[in-house]
Every structure is written in structure tokens, then in C-alpha cells.
């Protein structure tokens with residue numbers, strides 16, 4: 001691979017925004033890619049993948065380059081040099097690469113392989129928490145969570161079928177394949193900007209990881225039911241629920257953030273989902289009005305997001321242990337409060353995109369201990385290491401009295 005100066009400069013500028021100004025990697029990548037319309041697909045892929053690599057491996061590259069968490073322009077070049085060296089790219093004779101100790105950098109990489117927190121490029125506190133929660137399995141999970149994620153689409157069955165979508169994508173020169181065990185999923189053969197296609201604008205699909213596609217299906221919804229999606233956000237699961245319910249019945253989509261629900265509304269329109277009713281939780285009244293009203297409740301709970309690190313590598317550096325402790329309290333409160341939406345005989349799914357038992361099965365166990373009118377029907381832990389997709393947890397419970 002040959003390095004092109006303008007592309008490398010775009011990467012260095014982006015790293016400055018992410019490392020020093022704390023901006024989110026996805027937002028920075030999006031903005032950087034708009035900088036030069038002459039960049040082709042390969043150039044864009046280089047920029048996006050290199051930035052994500054440097055965010056994912058920030059600690060490792062920092063330790064190898066000796067930049068000591070100080071990201072001046074000169075040090076950002078050092079970080080980039082480590083990236084290029086470990087990729088086996090021969091460095092051009094630019095002044096920034098003069099005197100690069102290639103062998104020493106590779107030696108340092110080998111040296112750090114015995115230190116998991118550095119090797120996997122995570123903060124020490126996270127490594128300790130991972131071991132405490134998952135024991136030996138942590139090693140495999142964190143390794144899997146450092147792999148770049150593939151792009152998965154969910155066919156919108158309100159508008160099309162998986163076979164038709166597969167063909168329509170091919171007509172746009174986008175290759176995809178079916179994913180066994182995931183009835184509506186298509187996996188892209190290579191990363192492409194699918195949002196530009198007409199079939200996206202027509203609502204034929206959503207981009208949604210395979211594991212996430214299991215959640216709405218777990219709720220066992222039927223057309224005509226009254227369903228409450230209690231943490232609906234921008235509606236990834238609500239749109240799926242609408243499709244599973246064939247647009248029949250009612251989905252009340254709640255969230256504490258009205259702007260997320262606005263996005264949900266836009267997406268629902270595109271998807272042709274007509275049975276979703278967004279309601280912002282701006283008072284306890286909104287909640288109390290819904291007690292004993294629902295056949296099904298989905299609690300797609302706020303969580304640490306540790307299961308989706310492949311997609312959001314900057315979360316490694318933005319997450320704090322205090323945040324995880326607080327979010328666990330919120331999870332318990334949400335379960336307590338939103339379980340009241342269910343009618344007797346109704347079913348509820350509690351789900352997270354975390355792999356920590358303390359956010360998952362332990363929350364459900366604690367809830368069931370104090371609510372003997374609920375019982376666990378089934379639960380599923382999706383391991384990134386075993387599935388190759390995002391980490392998720394889901395538990396299906398039934399209200400019996």
C-alpha cells in the first residue's frame with residue numbers, strides 16, 4: 001500500500017479532533033469524508049478505517065510510540081507511524097517519518113503482548129472489571145470486541161423480501177449474503193455507503209447488527225397487540241416490531257429524549273411503519289397512564305454498551321466506572337417502573353447491548369426475587385466471541401398475576 005499525503009493529513013487532523021477535543025469518531029469520520037469530493041471509494045475506506053484503527057488501538061499505539069497520552073501534532077504523527085509500521089507499510093521519505101525505529105516499534109508490540117490491558121488497548125479499570133465479571137471468558141470477548149464490525153442490514157418486510165433486497169443491492173453493485181439463523185439479515189461483502197441508495201430512501205432496509213435483530217423477535221409479538229417500547233430511542237427495535245406485527249396493532253414508543261423520538265418518526269415514515277406512536281416521557285403522568293395496558297413490553301435498557309465496542313471504539317475512552325455503577329441503578333429502576341405497563345398474562349423483554357452479568361442476568365434475577373408475579377420464560381446471552389456479532393443480552397418474562 002502506498003501512502004498519499006492528503007489522505008494521511010486528513011487522518012491526522014481527525015485524530016486531533018477525537019483525541020484532543022473529545023469529538024465522537026463517527027461524527028469526525030463523517031465530516032472528514034465530506035472534505036474532498038474527489039476522493040474515491042478506496043480513499044474514503046482508507047481514511048475511515050485508519051481513523052477507527054487509531055481510536056481502537058489508542059492505548060497500544062500510545063505505549064508503543066511513547067507519546068505518554070500527550071497528542072501534539074508531532075505525537076499524532078508518531079501514532080500514525082506505529083499504525084503504518086504494524087500494518088507492514090513501507091514508509092515514504094517524508095520528513096515526519098525520518099529516523100523511524102521500525103524494528104524497535106515492532107519489538108515493543110511483541111513485548112506488550114503479555115499485558116492484556118495494553119495488548120487489547122483498554123483502560124486498566126475496564127480490564128479488571130471484565131475479569132471480575134467474566135473470568136477467563138473476558139480474554140476472548142475483549143479480543144472479539146476489537147475486531148472491526150461487518151455491516152448488517154435488516155430487510156424491512158413491510159416493503160420487500162430478503163431475496164428481492166439481495167437482488168436490488170446487486171443492481172447497485174453491493175454484494176451481500178444471507179446469515180444463517182437471522183431470518184431478515186443480509187451481510188455486506190464489503191463496506192459500502194448504503195445510505196445513498198434509492199432502496200434505502202424507499203425504506204427497503206435498516207442497518208442493524210445481527211444480534212440486535214434478535215431482540216424484537218424475542219418478544220413474541222403478534223399483529224393487533226398493544227406493545228410498549230419503553231426505551232425506544234431512534235427506533236431500531238420499534239421499526240422491527242412494526243414489521244413483525246405487519247403494521248397491525250399499536251406500538252407506543254417511549255423515551256426521555258424527544259429528539260430521539262423525532263428521528264424515530266422520520267425513520268418510521270421511510271419504513272412505511274404506521275402503527276408507532278412516539279411519546280416523550282416528560283412527566284410521571286405519561287408512565288402512570290400506561291399501567292396494566294400492554295400485551296408486550298420491550299425494555300431495551302440504557303447500558304454500558306460494552307457489547308458494541310466494535311462499532312463504538314471510542315467508548316473505551318469515554319466510559320467511566322462511575323457511569324456503569326449509575327446505569328445499573330437506572331436499569332433496576334426502569335425494570336421496576338416499566339414492568340407495571342404489562343397486563344396479567346403479558347410478556348416483557350429486558351435487553352441490553354452489554355456483556356456484563358451485573359447489567360444482565362443479575363438485574364433480572366434481582367427483579368424476579370422481589371416480583372413473584374413474574375417468571376422467566378427464557379434468556380439469551382449473545383457472546384461477541386462466539387457469534388461474531390455484537391454482544392447482547394435478552395430475557396423474556398411473563399406476568400402471571
Ligand SMILES: C[S@@+](CC[C@H](N)C(=O)[O-])C[C@H]1O[C@@H](n2cnc3c(N)ncnc32)[C@H](O)[C@@H]1O
Pocket residue numbers: 230231232233234235236237238254255256257260281300301302303330334
Ligand atoms: C439502548 S438505547 C435504545 C435503543 C433503541 N431501542 C433502538 O433499538 O434503537 C436506550 C434508550 O433508553 C433511553 N432512556 C434512558 N433512560 C430512560 C428512562 N428512564 N426511560 C426511558 N428511556 C430511557 C435512552 O435515551 C436511549 O434512547
